[in-house]
Amino acid sequence: MTKYVYLFKEGNADMRSLLGGKGANLAEMTNLGLPVPEGMTITTDACREYYAAGKQLPAGLREEVEANLKTLEAQTGKRFGDAACPLLVSVRSGAVFSMPGMMDTILNLGLNEDTVEGLAKATNNKRFAYDAYRRFIQMFSDVVMELPKYEFETILSDQKDAQGVKFDQELSAESLRVIIDEYKDLYLMRVGEPFPEDPREQLFRAIEAVFRSWNNDRAIIYRNLNKIDHDLGTAVNVQSMVFGNMGDDCGTGVAFTRNPSTGENKLYGEYLTNAQGEDVVAGIRTPQPIAKLESEMPEIFTQFNNIALTLEKHYRNMQDIEFTIEKGKLYMLQTRNGKRTAAAAVKVACDLADEGLVTKEEAVLLVEPEQLHQLLHRQISPSAKVDVITKGLPASPGAACGHVVFDADDAEARGKKGEKVVLVRMETTPDDIHGIIEAQGVLTSRGGMTSHAAVVARGMGKPCVCGCESLKVDYNTKTIMVKDTLIKENDIITIDGATGRVMLGEVELEEPKLSDEYIKLLGWANEVKALSIRANADTPEDAAKARSFGAEGIGLVRTEHMFMAQDRLPFVQQMILAESKAERIEALAHLLPMQEGDFYGILKAMDTLPVCIRLLDPPLHEFLPSQEELVIETTRLEALGSDPQRLAEAQDLLKQVKKLHEANPMLGHRGCRLGITYPEVYEMQMRAICQAAARLAKEGLTPLPEIEIPLTISAEEMAFFKPRIDRIAAEVMEETGAKFHYSVGTMIEMPRAALLADELAEYAEFFSFGTNDLTQTCLGFSRDDAEGKFLGDYLAEKILKENPFAVLDRKGVGKLMKIATTGGRATRPNLVAGICGEHGGDPDSIAFCHEIGLDFASCSPYRVPIARLAAAHAALKG
């Protein structure tokens, strides 16, 4: 028969999934010989059984609880329901993962009209006993019976008014007696039966209430949010009461073994004498810092300090400890790993390792990769006063402050002059990039976490709040309405990309500081990780930034970002609109030296490290004016008949744009398809790369360009391009007399490329998984369309567990990646394989890349430290 109930001394910390976190730790402390009030834990098995049986307590559970109560009675010398010396218990939920949504605690259970008198006699304190009873009825009615709290509060405050007192503790025993009676009347009226006098009935009802609270709305929402399995169930802890409010030799407190804000190795916490836990929360008296305990109760302090050290050593982690002092005796009520800030996490991890408590590997695992975010971006100063006017999506972390501008050109012009501006748009497009570069941050009223603004801003490490729908942006009047607030151009706002907050005025910001411990810890991460971490960068500045963050190469240079630059766009457009190959080659001749300069700068910044350069990828119409704007212009000019020459020009351009129009540009004429139809475009880029490498080689540096063909679906495409690259490289070496190393590979971003990877690897020396497009094609989800239209419903209906553009879809996209890696390496065992794009910076996705044996992951420069740590975690956990 299943055992449903464990005495604390029967359990241990490893039994977390059966006993819950709290129960397991109480058991562990008991077995360490620490002073823990006696108790028992009802298992999560019992909870699961309860639900499986249609909300019936499992057979045998009652009997087991009774038997264990007997043991508790023997241990405490008290008896449950005994009028003379009553055993009182607390009942607490205790899930495997801490869950604030659930029922927390019922104290003083076991009190009734008999036992309350016994308690009064035993403590020689009638007021204390009645107060305990009053609290119990109130808690039981609230959490077990779900009666409206305020009705009880009203009785309490009415009585205080009647007695002319202000605080609960000023009420006399007699007044409390009146309250108890009124509570019971209210209970009878609301429930239709009297408040239970039988302590056993109280207990089993409380146990059931804990089980039920597992599935209340708050708990379900919390689990969804934190991706906790709904089938785990909760344990229930039944523990004999100790009281911190029986006099001045009593007290209660909470302490961390180290400072959770800074990580400083010093006991940190607070306590109240003559108080119960809820009194601390009520905030009537200000708690004392824990250090004060040393002078107030030196022996207790020494004992507590030793226990804290013991627990930290035992758990090999900073602990968060709850304790109570009853009549000069210390009791431990809870211990758990303490939550901490990123800075503290890094310091604690390093210190624990330095102190020899944990290994370097364990230290690395003590910091969550995503936490590093906090350390890498400017933040709102914690002491700053903020006026939050609205919230959007936290699209790219960091805080920014500046004058509102509505136009990318303005942002660029003013930004270049050194002014601080925040670019506000309904949404951004590739046309806005030059403005985003010069702005402090970006705020949009439309678009999700993977909208253009969000992706670009994250790539640049620029703060961004997007999809802020309460903003009514009006480009004509250059104003924003937010509810009743009007924001005009040039007004100053502050945005916090980590939380999505938008604030009026200038708010004090704090620069990121990277501590010695941070550098040490990231160094340890490097020692253990298997994945090489690269960055995506399109400029020498980004490349240098990435290198400073520890990037071990560039995983993706997007050459089209260079094409978007204002000084190049005219030539790019000339190239696109060319009516002959000769005309196109002429335009390309202008672009060649510019591209060579781009590549020179990046390769130089990454000297001796690999730089993967993707040849032109986006459809050509992205470089032309919008079709709709041209339609509007021509229609208007036609209707007005006022400017025939302008009309003719616009019509002509519209015709060209329409020729390039595509029904589904994502699946259209882009990537290497451009290189097949216009080989001269790709050849210009190949030459620019080779010339840049040759220049650097002559300067004595070691450029390592990797030339990447995007959007392939077949070996035949590689067979088309590979000889061209080899020819051009040979020509450049011949022309310059310089030798340099280069390699040729492809992005795997179409399912067919993954399926035919064995053939592609005949020509490709490396693969880089473009998981953004691979996700789009594998799932048939247009990223631009999915987010606004149906992805929300897919997540709400739990058809997908995660946004597949944020967290790699292991089952689908991941399966293709496995097929491709296996296939590619079968052909070419030393094939280099990696991932670029958004997923390359996501810890869960990085773990998967490690699992399937990729060589590198590439992400935006600002995520490099996170990715390094995530890669180390993957290696240590794998």
Next chain:
Amino acid sequence: MTKYVYLFKEGNADMRSLLGGKGANLAEMTNLGLPVPEGMTITTDACREYYAAGKQLPAGLREEVEANLKTLEAQTGKRFGDAACPLLVSVRSGAVFSMPGMMDTILNLGLNEDTVEGLAKATNNKRFAYDAYRRFIQMFSDVVMELPKYEFETILSDQKDAQGVKFDQELSAESLRVIIDEYKDLYLMRVGEPFPEDPREQLFRAIEAVFRSWNNDRAIIYRNLNKIDHDLGTAVNVQSMVFGNMGDDCGTGVAFTRNPSTGENKLYGEYLTNAQGEDVVAGIRTPQPIAKLESEMPEIFTQFNNIALTLEKHYRNMQDIEFTIEKGKLYMLQTRNGKRTAAAAVKVACDLADEGLVTKEEAVLLVEPEQLHQLLHRQISPSAKVDVITKGLPASPGAACGHVVFDADDAEARGKKGEKVVLVRMETTPDDIHGIIEAQGVLTSRGGMTSHAAVVARGMGKPCVCGCESLKVDYNTKTIMVKDTLIKENDIITIDGATGRVMLGEVELEEPKLSDEYIKLLGWANEVKALSIRANADTPEDAAKARSFGAEGIGLVRTEHMFMAQDRLPFVQQMILAESKAERIEALAHLLPMQEGDFYGILKAMDTLPVCIRLLDPPLHEFLPSQEELVIETTRLEALGSDPQRLAEAQDLLKQVKKLHEANPMLGHRGCRLGITYPEVYEMQMRAICQAAARLAKEGLTPLPEIEIPLTISAEEMAFFKPRIDRIAAEVMEETGAKFHYSVGTMIEMPRAALLADELAEYAEFFSFGTNDLTQTCLGFSRDDAEGKFLGDYLAEKILKENPFAVLDRKGVGKLMKIATTGGRATRPNLVAGICGEHGGDPDSIAFCHEIGLDFASCSPYRVPIARLAAAHAALKG
């Protein structure tokens, strides 16, 4: 050592790949004891060696040819190069597959100044000998040396002028001698050396010329067109000459063992007395029908007739035979399987089986599936006079004739009145469907073989010529300019969708007739095929048509085609633009009875056969007016300021349309994603299907609806819909008291669905591969964009061998299909799996579906017979 040369008696018909088709058949006839002039075949091995060695004849080849020449000399009693009794030979190419692009024949090789005199003496006919020599020089110069033909023709015609004669055969021996000398002078001048006198030199140069002709431009184009491997190489046949032009007891002819037009079992062909093969082609004398030979040379006729019977029996197929009669002796020069019309193919196959010459299975293999096309559509009457003004792409077979209309509404209105119209558009959209339905055929100036017009027309079995770029269609003036011809609305044109021809005026058409043999043969096909053949049909009429063609079910009912109907579109639009669920449900209530009626009709037409109904698939904006038209309208109204109310309405609609606009609709909010976001839409369709089935069940019929969820990517979607269908079916059965069978499945059209098929099969009872969309996502090719933009270059550069939308991409899409079928059946062994969409009617794709063990293939009704035959071929060949 490799043997490069085989005497005819050393070979046989099975050695085709080594000896080529012609050589293998000459060997076979020789061994059958038929009168074949002696000869040898140089193998395809030798040709491949020739190319492998950089165009050098392989070592040992010369010696082998010499040795075999000796045997020829012994057999014929003549000697090669002997002045007294010269052996003359023909040299012919002979590839494995017949290849008109290659060098064909050199006759009379072995003649020189000595042997020509010997020939004159031996035949006692100087004129004959000189004429033979003249012809040889001309052929050798042309096909071996590639000298310009017309220069030789000029010498010949100059001489005829000089002699005042009209025909070659009027030239005297003396004149021919003059011509020979002038030919030789010309040769010397052009080549720089004298015409080769040495017969051996002539021979080896001719052999090399045949090898070279394997890779001339025409041959390469032909092989590309017919998908023949470029590495096969050609054989060369060297055969001793016989002459049909040595007198009236000589002759030459060609005959089929049966009528190649009708299949009638009667010798069919023609011959000329006293003539060589080329004379028949020259058309100076009209050849005699072969029957005439019976009276003219009764013994020869009997002998030939017997040989024909022997060959047909031996090859178990209709033969195409070439023969020559030299001085009263019959020689066989070639036999091969005869080309035939579709009607003849069907009749010959049936007759051969009935005669016991072949089995039923072999008979089925004697007809190519694609040939059946000819039998199933109206055609231009073979006797009709046609005035072809231009040609477009042959997009949907069949001929149609009618008045030109430019608008789908006109087409519908006039078509419904019984008028015959041809709809002419620049391109068609889903808005034009009602017009296409009522038109005789469709002609477009833009769009490829898979454009909207082409796909829809093929689906309806309606003739269509598309991409006819020489048409300048002007909707305003309602005219078409084709070069200099003006076609006005209402003019009559005829189009031939099988050839792409566009003709002025009414051309006589011929109705398709399906013979008894056709029905018999398709019956045999059904006996052997494993794949069930279904049709795609959206109306009861199409379903009935499909059933009459032998469809064994409906593989795809596209419910959106019903939504497009003029009487429904307003409700569909109301549903789309609904601002609340209640409003949407009201619109759906109007659609429910209409949809029920649709399904009732189709299920009734297919009583007892499965009907797979796909729930709504396309993005909703397809049902709304075009965004560009609305932009134009609002801009114009705004500029003119004339009609504020109209403007407000248009702006409002534009806003709605923009809200639904998608960047990549193919990957957008469509398919079951609509059913997730608007469950009520799918529930209406589920109910309509169930109600229709219930009505039929009550009428005593056996409807077999299969409810198909489109565009799934996960089991979770099926888990969302399956219980809804089961609930609605149960409700309808409860409400009506009728019982009916139904099943629930999904279309596999996204890579992720294929990869996760094992999970999908937990819920899906059937899979239907939507290979159109699977091709789009697997390759990342938007069908609408690829064809006009880059697919042409991909095919030209041989990056893809086939248009993947026409012929299933086995390597990529096929691999996903295999993964899905294997995965699905691992979960559900009795899973029904099939293919729908364009590939379902393509024989090569059908063969693949058979190979991977699918259960059915579904295609347009008119392709059902082709698919049945293709499925039978697949089963017999597999």
